[in-house]
Amino acid sequence: MDWGRDMTENYLVKMRGITKAFYGIKANDGVDFDLKCGEVHALLGENGAGKSTLMSVLCGLYQPDDGVIVVNGRKVVFHSPKDAIARGIGIVHQHFMLVPSLTVWENMALGSRDMEFVIDENAICERIKELSQRYGLDVDPLTPVWQLSIGEQQRVAILRMLYHEANILILDEPTSVLTPQEIENLFITIKHMKEEDYGIVFISHKLREVFEIADRITVLRRGRVVGSMKTFEATPERLAEMMVGTSGVSEVRATEEKPKSNGKPLLVAEDIVVKNDKGLIAVDGISFTLRENQILGIAGVSGNGQGELAEALSGMRKIESGRLYFTVEDVTYASARHMVDLGVKYIPSDRKGVGLVPNMNVAENVALRKYWQPPFKKGFFIDWDEVYRDSKSLVESYEILTPGVNIPVRMLSGGNLQKLILARELSGELKVVIAMHPTWGLDVKATAFVREKLLSARNDGSAVLLISEDLDELLALSDVLAVIYRGKIMGMIEGPKAENIEEIGLMMAGIPTSVGGGNVIDED
Known part of the structure; x- marks a missing residue:
């Protein structure tokens, strides 16, 4: 197949038949997924459904056992995350891929495509401050990552992706440790990026956020795609059933019959x-x-x-x-x-x-x-x-x-x-x-x-x-x-x-x- 002719200008990514197994267990089993310019495509599924594995394949962290990846109309093979970064693909993992012993600016510099023999620390720090102010993600460039809270590390991970100027952005549970105000600011940033034709993959378990920010939704279960639809076609009940294979999971709350809290x-x-x-x-x-x-x-x-x-x-x-x-x-x-x-x-x-x-x-x-x-x-x-x-x-x-x-x-x-x-x-x-x-x-x-x-x-x-x-x-x-x-x-x-x-x-x-x-x- 001529993948170049098969692609239209509207698509940034097409993944076809992606299969990836670990110890004989298929985390992805023939998965198809695509991403268009100027859209947020939500990827849903239970823990272990294969979402992070699929995106790790797209960003070059894993190599697929089978399947094809096409970026901007060209078939690609990524041997490392550096190859994916060179194609403009950035990812913020749920568990941040940062080096704890290095400072914020040193983590930013890692994997940079325009890295020179002599590293300009001041220029990198100024760029970080510029991005921090622009996106409301305040961090100190000189602080070692190990001294940062989980929330601050999340900000660094997002800033690092922006620093590398990716136009295909993968956000794996990006709001897990953000305040409501920070989430609101992040969504403003995402909407602005959509207007500039960025393609954004949004992985989340928070259906309310998915309905607020996503244009399309794809659901994985046990490594396979069980459905894909435009957001306005979905309902929370339908998505929950697709994810877990039942009519949903009841909300867990403290009951009125709970033991009294005046114990020893x-x-x-x-x-x-x-x-x-x-x-x-x-x-x-x-x-x-x-x-x-x-x-x-x-x-x-x-x-x-x-x-x-x-x-x-x-x-x-x-x-x-x-x-x-x-x-x-x-x-x-x-x-x-x-x-x-x-x-x-x-x-x-x-x-x-x-x-x-x-x-x-x-x-x-x-x-x-x-x-x-x-x-x-x-x-x-x-x-x-x-x-x-x-x-x-x-x-x-x-x-x-x-x-x-x-x-x-x-x-x-x-x-x-x-x-x-x-x-x-x-x-x-x-x-x-x-x-x-x-x-x-x-x-x-x-x-x-x-x-x-x-x-x-x-x-x-x-x-x-x-x-x-x-x-x-x-x-x-x-x-x-x-x-x-x-x-x-x-x-x-x-x-x-x-x-x-x-x-x-x-x-x-x-x-x-x-x-x-x-x-x-x-x-x-």
């Missing part, structure tokens, strides 16, 4: 102060009591101390001052291992960077948080037979899709990675769960699964600290909702409801309200 105190923080990686105060005198049969939600814009608070409570970061108690025991300076032994479990926001070791297999990752405990400890050694038995049992009970427990976890989808962390953290002795962005980037079915597990832990007598930037999630699950701003608690709301959103938004911006009480923040 389990974790008590008294005026704790915690510093960030830059040595600056990130948690500034926070106090709260986390009780049995309670979910305490923490709302706030990314970068206001949530990550440092979670790490301090789980024993992973030093508490500078104040006291932390587990029931009556002072655990202010307790190690992460001791907190695990007490039954304090931590679900981090960064699945691959903190929660799991990508190159280790499923069983080894399960063992990471329990290998020193019986029955997994056998004298001075690990009882691997017991570890593998336990891992297989958890994989089955949590419905983790994997060819086996010997598979490196980097091969699992985002939803299955999260299920693996949940399986590990919620098994064994459990008193307190510290969950940070537990449903970030998950599809509707996986999100429901995670929320059900958190509610089950609460109903069984555990205390849950839920840190999230999804207000709908916090309102659905929280018995008590606290709002954090610049490391301080602005206020707390018992039994938060949808009508509290305006007050919550004000507190997230540092403005105290009569509903939550709380601190007055000095803006100087």
Whole structure:
């Protein structure tokens, strides 16, 4: 076939019969997909449906086992992301492909087509500042990536794509860690790019966003295309059924019959102060009591101390001052291992960077948080037979899709990675769960699964600290909702409801309200 003549000027990309398998399992099975000039084409599907794999093939990260890719009317073969960048294809992955030890500007320079022998740092920084101001994605070019919050890393990933002047833009869950205002600004940017004939692939699980920004929608399930349509032809119910193969998944909410939240105190923080990686105060005198049969939600814009608070409570970061108690025991300076032994479990926001070791297999990752405990400890050694038995049992009970427990976890989808962390953290002795962005980037079915597990832990007598930037999630699950701003608690709301959103938004911006009480923040 003469692909050049088959293409019209209206198409930027055509992918035909794309097949890609890992360990004999087809992530993409004969997939057809295309992208036109000046359109946003949404790509939907459950975690593990093959969306990210398909786009990784398009951006040169993977080479397809079969199929053809045509860009701007020419058949192409990408041997690396550099080849794709040269064709104007840029991608922001759900798990950011950034080098933590390098600064923001150094990450921008990587893979640049016009890189010279002598790198002009000032010119690159000026370009970054220009793009930051233009698109409302403020970052400091001189800051190492490892010192940035997840939200800030998202901004860097988007800016890097814009820096390389791609005209085919792949956004994989781009709004997962953005505030409503940032999402609005991003959508303004996307609409402007459409007017300039950019082609944008928008991968998201948030159907409301898809209906707002997309022109066309394609749905994948189990590696195959199950349907493609214009957005005005779709309905949320139809898309949900196409994605999961049923009439949809019911929304998970805390029930009215939930246990009362006045149980015994389990974790008590008294005026704790915690510093960030830059040595600056990130948690500034926070106090709260986390009780049995309670979910305490923490709302706030990314970068206001949530990550440092979670790490301090789980024993992973030093508490500078104040006291932390587990029931009556002072655990202010307790190690992460001791907190695990007490039954304090931590679900981090960064699945691959903190929660799991990508190159280790499923069983080894399960063992990471329990290998020193019986029955997994056998004298001075690990009882691997017991570890593998336990891992297989958890994989089955949590419905983790994997060819086996010997598979490196980097091969699992985002939803299955999260299920693996949940399986590990919620098994064994459990008193307190510290969950940070537990449903970030998950599809509707996986999100429901995670929320059900958190509610089950609460109903069984555990205390849950839920840190999230999804207000709908916090309102659905929280018995008590606290709002954090610049490391301080602005206020707390018992039994938060949808009508509290305006007050919550004000507190997230540092403005105290009569509903939550709380601190007055000095803006100087």
